[in-house]
Amino acid sequence: MLFSPVIYVIGWFLQMLGVAMFFPAAADWMAGNANWAVFAISGAGTYFAGASFVLATRGAPLDINLRQGFLLTTGSWVSVAVFGAVPFASSDLLPLTYTDAFFETMSGLTTTGSTVLTGLDDLPPGVLLWRGLLQWFGGIGIIVMAVAMFPLLKVGGMQLFRMESSDRSEKAMSSVKRYTAALVLSYVALSIVCATLLRLAGMPWFDAAVHAMTTLSTGGYSTSDASVGHWDSPFIHWIITAFMLLGALPFVVYIHMLRQGPASLFQDSQIRAFFSFLCIVVGVVTIWLWSSGGFTFERALRESAFNVVSIVTTTGYAVSDYSRWGAMPFGIFFMLIFVGGCTGSTGGGIKMFRFQVLWAAFRAYIWSRIYPHGVQALTYDGRPVSNDVVLGVLVFILIFLMTVMATSLILEGLGLDLVTALSGAATAVANVGPGLGDIIGPSGTFTSLPAAAKWVLAIAMLLGRLEFLAVLVLFSPGFWRR
Structure with a gap:
């Protein structure tokens, strides 16, 4: 394998990361x-390392093949996490071990939102801004990869969304560049x-900017230990709820909306299914809270909508400790961890389109049992779905569940209780953030976990964010053979 193109691109990523540290x-x-x-010294060092990579591989061919694409996908995220953790580990104000710093950075880049930091209200603005920037960069990074890379790598059924990026022609590559530029502009806008709406609702400019970055990236890093619950403002809660939803929708649809109008938003069956699911769950939780007698209807609706959207979109914000709402909401929120947003969004989890493909395959299978000689076309959003896509979805879901189980068993072996281990594994793999229970629940942090547990969870975050196979394929001996 020719490594120089991979090192060259990683070098450019590190240079951009170094420049970002100066903010x-x-x-x-x-x-x-x-x-x-x-931050200044860390930024200079990171930029120098990236520039060294670029200069050492200057002139290398940049026509990256499939194997190099897998290596670049994993290598870029790991490299950025390794260097991005340096400011956290070097600061005397925190102070953090490199394990804690790497955990915090990987959680930020993967937009998971799990944290080991406490006393956020008293931290210097640079640390808070760096956490927000990590999640903001991770959000746009995963959007571009979901549109340009994952369909090519055929990860988890993502080949269903192959566009012109599968073509090597100059025209097709030019189209991908335009799409990428449009996605970035939509994300920035x-x-x-x-941020502007949050400021108008009463949040200070700095907090508004950081929360805008971590809301749209569905990351969940806040500037306060109480998360968004620090601001007792219904307007702020509803604004963040709305933008968490926007972050969990396919960003390609925003480009289509500019061309075809707002009506094109609901032409996507994935978006219709996503909103229908959310309405049902929010309605059930709202009725539960309202009937309990401790909530007005407006507060029950607002807090249920905020927390349900936060978990489903894998953001991880909280305005209250939903684990204390009773047994049924507790069970509902645990199941919501696995759902995730839409493909091509900043959300994690299994993703809605995979549940739709799985349901279509189930219906087709039942049809074939009833009518053995009948023909039932398997379609998604009006397009035929090949057996290869169905197999990719089934394998993805199987690996997802197996990774959660394996991570949970390892965490239990490291001394964590069942609730902490299982919910921690699920939230790491699904990139949600807070787990359940008193230790890592909405009101807790991951600070007290053993160092080994933090490394295990950091690896689980990376696996979930890169859709598993993009990482696991690197451990296959056949991948490295000629």
């Missing part, structure tokens, strides 16, 4: 905090709108 350095410098030097 929190500037924020700390303007606030008069000495921690600015940590929605982030600006979200």
Whole structure:
């Protein structure tokens, strides 16, 4: 395998990461905090490392093949996490071990939202901004990969969404570049709108900017230990709920809306199924809270909508500790961890389109049992679905569940109780963030977990974010053979 193209691209990613570190350095410098030097030195070192990679492989061919695509997908995320953890590990204000720093960084880049930091309200602005930037970059990164890379790699049935990116012609590659530019512009524009609305609703500019980045990326890093519950404002809660939903929709649909109008939003069957599912679950939880007598209808609707959307979109924000709402909401929220948003979004989880394909395959199978000689076409959104796509979806879901089970068993072996181990594994693999229980629940953090558990969870986050096979294929001996 020719490694130079992979190293060359990773070098450019590291250079961009190094430049990004100067933003929190500037924020700390303007606030008069000495921690600015940590980000400045880390940024310079990261940029130098990236520039060294680029210069060492300059002139290498950039026509990346399938095997290099798998290696680049995993290598870029790991490299950025390794260097992105340096400011956390080097700061005297936190202080964090490199294990904690890597966990925090991987959680940010994968938009998981699990944290080991406490006392967020008193942390310097540079640290808070860096957490927000990590999630913001991770969100746009996974959108571009879901549109351009995953369909090519045929990961988890994503070949169903292959576009012109499967063509090597100059025209097709030019189209991919235009699509990518449009996706980035949509992402930036929605982030600006979200920050502006939060400021108008009463949130300070700095908090509004950070929450806009972590809301649209469905990451969930907040600037307060109480998360969004720190602001007792229905307007702020509803704004963040709306933008969590926008972040969990396919970003390609925003491009279509500009061309065809808002009506094109609901032409996608995945989006219709996603909204229908959310309405049912929010309705059930709202009725449960309202009938309990401790909530007004408006508060029951607002808190159920916020927390349900936060878990389904894998954001991980909280305005209250939903694990104390009773047995039925507790069970509902655990199941919601696995759902996820739509494909081509910043959300994690299994994703809605896979449930639709699975349901279509189930119906086709039942039809074939009733009518052995009949023909039942398997379609998704009006398009025929090949057996290869169905197999990819089934394999993805199987690996997803097996990874959750294996991670949970390892965490239990490391001394965690069943609820913490199982919910922690599920939230890491699904990139949700908070788990269930008193330790890692909505009101807790991952600080007290053993170092080995944090490394296991960080690996689980990466596996879930990169759709498993993009990482696991690297451990196959056949992958490295000529």
